[in-house]
Amino acid sequence: xxxxxxxxxxxxxxxxxxxxxxxxxxxxxxxxxxxxxxxxxxxxxxxxxxxxxxxxxxxxxxxxxxxxxxxxxxxxxxxxxxxxxxxxxxxxxxxxxxxxxxxxxxxxxxxxxxxxxxxxxxxxxxxxxxxxxxxxxxxxxxxxxxxxxxxxxxxxxxxxxxxxxxxxxxxxxxxxxxxxxxxxxxxxxxxxxxxxxxxxxxxxxxxxxxxxxxxxxxxxxxxxxx
Ligand code: GAR
Numbered sequence: 001x002x003x004x005x006x007x008x009x010x011x012x013x014x015x016x017x018x019x020x021x022x023x024x025x026x027x028x029x030x031x032x033x034x035x036x037x038x039x040x041x042x043x044x045x046x047x048x049x050x051x052x053x054x055x056x057x058x059x060x061x062x063x064x065x066x067x068x069x070x071x072x073x074x075x076x077x078x079x080x081x082x083x084x085x086x087x088x089x090x091x092x093x094x095x096x097x098x099x100x101x102x103x104x105x106x107x108x109x110x111x112x113x114x115x116x117x118x119x120x121x122x123x124x125x126x127x128x129x130x131x132x133x134x135x136x137x138x139x140x141x142x143x144x145x146x147x148x149x150x151x152x153x154x155x156x157x158x159x160x161x162x163x164x165x166x167x168x169x170x171x172x173x174x175x176x177x178x179x180x181x182x183x184x185x186x187x188x189x190x191x192x193x194x195x196x197x198x199x200x201x202x203x204x205x206x207x208x209x210x211x212x213x214x215x216x217x218x219x220x221x222x223x224x225x226x
Contacts, residue, residue: 009036009193012088014079014096015043019050020178021094021115021185026057028186036193040086042079044098060086066098076104083108090192093147094185102149110199112147113192115185117177119143119159124152129170129177140164140173142181143214144188146199155204157197160184160217184217 011029015022022041029038041054044066054061062082069075075098083091093114105112118128120143132140141161148154160180164173191197196207204211 009089010039011036011090013041013092015050015094016097019053022050024182072101076101105149114147116143116152129173156214158215
């Protein structure tokens, strides 16, 4: 019998929809060699496919339906209570489409990361692919960042770029970006679980040093380069 590592970081993932990013995290963390474990998946939509993905992987799930709460404060308090039952070391937002209260963000300061489909600080919020097309951008991409009180505005940990072709639609571009999301997010979660990644005074530290700029996922490679 393999002895269980009791210091293995405990990960809670929050999602709202399909959960393709959740799936890549499940696939990565299922390996014995991964230095962390998804202990629960939470959703704000009872019918989100992400819940099914988690159940299929034997991961505990919880739902806090935002439509049953009449304020963000009440929703976030209920969500926080569910999350805390699992005593997470890391909270991973994977397509979790709710604006969080300041109190909630402070509660998980330095422990909560998010993936956003743009090269932040460009295009916070929604419809990022269409906005990149409308602006005539040649390059688009994805960012993983620590969550702070600024919506999609916390310090960026890592990014990956994709080229925009003149014929791209928002859907095609979204698909290209999602491929990069699926490569990048498990890498960043691994760094956090290995203790290589921290946020101190709202600055990302990597291997004990402040990060002067986000790490980049190199083109045609799974190895991040800076
Ligand atoms: C992903 O593209 C993620 O970057 C985005 O939601 C999608 C979820 O897809 N997140 C945000 O826009 C957060 N601001 P998934 O459910 O298939 O993982």
